[in-house]
Amino acid sequence: MSSIRAALFRRVHEPLTIEQIQIDSPLSHEVLVRIVASGVCHSDAHFLDGHLSAAAYGMGPGTAGLVLGHEAAGVVEAVGDQVSYVQPGDHVVSCLSIFCGECEQCLSGSPARCQQRIGARPPDAPPRLTRDATPVVPVVNLGTFAEKMLVHEHALVKIDSEMPLTCASLLGCGVTTGLGAALNTAQVRPGSTVGVFGCGGVGLSIIQGAVLAGARRIIAVDQVAGKLDMARHFGATDAIDASVADAVAAIQELTRGRGVDYAFEAVGKPELVPQVVGSLAIGGTGTIVGVMPVEASYQFAARLLAGERKLQSCGMGSNRFRVDIPRYIELYQRGRLNLDDMVTRQLTLEEINEAFRAMQAGEVARSVLVMQPD
Numbered sequence: 001m002s003s004i005r006a007a008l009f010r011r012v013h014e015p016l017t018i019e020q021i022q023i024d025s026p027l028s029h030e031v032l033v034r035i036v037a038s039g040v041c042h043s044d045a046h047f048l049d050g051h052l053s054a055a056a057y058g059m060g061p062g063t064a065g066l067v068l069g070h071e072a073a074g075v076v077e078a079v080g081d082q083v084s085y086v087q088p089g090d091h092v093v094s095c096l097s098i099f100c101g102e103c104e105q106c107l108s109g110s111p112a113r114c115q116q117r118i119g120a121r122p123p124d125a126p127p128r129l130t131r132d133a134t135p136v137v138p139v140v141n142l143g144t145f146a147e148k149m150l151v152h153e154h155a156l157v158k159i160d161s162e163m164p165l166t167c168a169s170l171l172g173c174g175v176t177t178g179l180g181a182a183l184n185t186a187q188v189r190p191g192s193t194v195g196v197f198g199c200g201g202v203g204l205s206i207i208q209g210a211v212l213a214g215a216r217r218i219i220a221v222d223q224v225a226g227k228l229d230m231a232r233h234f235g236a237t238d239a240i241d242a243s244v245a246d247a248v249a250a251i252q253e254l255t256r257g258r259g260v261d262y263a264f265e266a267v268g269k270p271e272l273v274p275q276v277v278g279s280l281a282i283g284g285t286g287t288i289v290g291v292m293p294v295e296a297s298y299q300f301a302a303r304l305l306a307g308e309r310k311l312q313s314c315g316m317g318s319n320r321f322r323v324d325i326p327r328y329i330e331l332y333q334r335g336r337l338n339l340d341d342m343v344t345r346q347l348t349l350e351e352i353n354e355a356f357r358a359m360q361a362g363e364v365a366r367s368v369l370v371m372q373p374d
Helices: 042-048 165-172 174-185 201-213 225-233 247-254 270-278 321-333 349-360
Strands: 002-009 017-023 030-039 071-079 091-094 129-131 134-138 148-152 156-158 193-197 217-222 238-241 260-265 280-288 310-313 345-347 367-370
Touching: 002 349, 017 148, 017 349, 030 091, 030 165, 042 349, 071 148, 071 165, 091 165, 134 148, 156 321, 165 174, 165 321, 165 367, 174 201, 174 260, 174 321, 193 201, 193 270, 201 217, 201 225, 201 260, 217 225, 217 247, 225 238, 238 247, 247 270, 260 270, 270 280, 270 310, 345 349, 349 367
Parallel strands: 193 217, 193 260, 217 238, 260 280, 280 310, 345 367
Antiparallel strands: 002 017, 017 129, 030 071, 030 148, 030 367, 071 091, 091 156, 129 134
């Protein structure tokens, strides 16, 4: 067991605190990773504002807090005695789609829909993280706002050691979710039209996925002018400022009343779903990508789904992350995927609360916490 620094969440609407906690040694199928970089995802902010319940993720009266963070890249330090996939010194990216490899979904090629979720330690094992002998909960069995993480080997993908880990960290969630939403879940076709509601890190990645898929027109929708500028930079052909315009009417006007073939909700706001549906062309597909409140409901006129229009959800970009992430890295290395400009700011762990502030203000595509040199 060793001591590390981590950012702890304890209460809604309170800043995270940087504290010393203890991390255990790896059990049989576990890997200890020295985290180099961790992206700050909007899903993490949902815990701070109460949009997601920390209790639902394991934090309770008998715990000392929650370590947030779920997209990271780092270097393997130690492995359990049954780990064969990685070894000390390997560069890795973590992903919250921790798969069992044995259930029907995994064996059918959909590990992001794994039915068993094996990432946690057995109930009779000691906790991975503690503070003064009290358990600390790593969110989604990762907890990347820390100097190290201890995870199941099926939470990791081994990557090219030449890949910059600051950029690689984004592949653990936001970029893989956005690219996958376009390429895997919706399967955007060449020559099609696309609308993207929300231009944060996931929305910008959806735009890049639509570019890779060969969409002829990509319409970005947001209420923040700076985000619309970023959307254009990453490949949007049109931008709609939803703070002053009716987004659905504007999309219909841009498409001469036809609507778009594919529309994506990338924020996690229930009120955007009727707009997504209302912007679809006949036969079009709407995809909900943003993390919604668990009790959210949607209401829209049935006629909006007439003409074989469809509405579906997307879980982590329908990823097969050990297959997808190496491919995305090759696209980056060949200059076809822009990750460098997705990293708007590099901050230290101590600046975690500033990273959330900048996110909420719409100032960044993604902030990345750099724990230690690559």
